[in-house]
Amino acid sequence: MVVNFVLHPHILIRKREVVQRVKQTERLEVMKMSEMDNWNDFTTTVVEYCKTGSIDEVDASYVKRMMEKGTGSPTRQSRISSAIRETLRDYEDNPFVSRGFQLPTDAQAVLDTALEAMSGLAEAFDSNPAIVALVLPHGKANYSHFTDGAHWASTITDKMTVNAVALFKSGDWDGSVKSLTSTIGGQS
Numbered sequence: 446m447v448v449n450f451v452l453h454p455h456i457l458i459r460k461r462e463v464v465q466r467v468k469q470t471e472r473l474e475v476m477k478m479s480e481m482d483n484w485n486d487f488t489t490t491v492v493e494y495c496k497t498g499s500i501d502e503v504d505a506s507y508v509k510r511m512m513e514k515g516t517g518s519p520t521r522q523s524r525i526s527s528a529i530r531e532t533l534r535d536y537e538d539n540p541f542v543s544r545g546f547q548l549p550t551d552a553q554a555v556l557d558t559a560l561e562a563m564s565g566l567a568e569a570f571d572s573n574p575a576i577v578a579l580v581l582p583h584g585k586a587n588y589s590h591f592t593d594g595a596h597w598a599s600t601i602t603d604k605m606t607v608n609a610v611a612l613f614k615s616g617d618w619d620g621s622v623k624s625l626t627s628t629i630g631g632q633s
Contacts, residue, residue: 484522488512491529494540504532546610552620556609560602567594 491512495505508529515525533539548556570576571594580597582588591597612618618625 484515484519484526487526488516490540491533494533498540499536499538500533504535508532546614548609548613549620552609552613552618555620555622555625556606559605563598563602563605566601567598570594570597 491508494500495508500508511525511529511532515522518525530541533541547553570580570591577590577593580591582591582600591600609618612625612628613620617628
């Protein structure tokens with residue numbers, strides 16, 4: 446039995462779209478899986494960390510195998526470097542840690558004094574069950590009550606730290622107590 450197919454224009458258009466999508470996907474994969482320009486520097490840093498850092502033997506072995514794969518397959522280097530970074534992320538002393546902005550020493554001392562004062566408030570929170578019942582987290586929190594005074598205080602101290610950094614970066618605070626208190630609205 447012989448079957449004759451009739452090609453309809455909409456079928457040809459559909460086929461053309463599919464071919465174009467496949468080619469576009471292939472181009473994107475090539476772009477995503479590109480050779481790293483700094484692969485040698487990256488691997489040198491990782492090897493040195495494996496020798497001198499706090500990484501355990503299992504992770505060090507895994508990282509070394511991944512580096513071998515990346516060296517053998519340049520088109521996979523970007524993805525492999527991400528896997529290596531993610532593995533090393535668990536170690537405090539890893540060479541790829543991004544510590545973020547650090548306040549200067551005098552500003553950090555002012556902030557530390559304010560943060561330390563919060564420990565007394567945490568103790569007060571713990572000392573009275575009514576406070577525990579009445580002081581509630583904001584509505585977007587995934588818990589209904591704070592577990593203890595330290596938990597409550599941590600939400601405040603985290604915000605204090607964010608505010609301190611923002612004030613310092615904006616230039617509104619120079620790191621001194623006087624400069625910090627001058628940012629309070631309505632004071633001169």
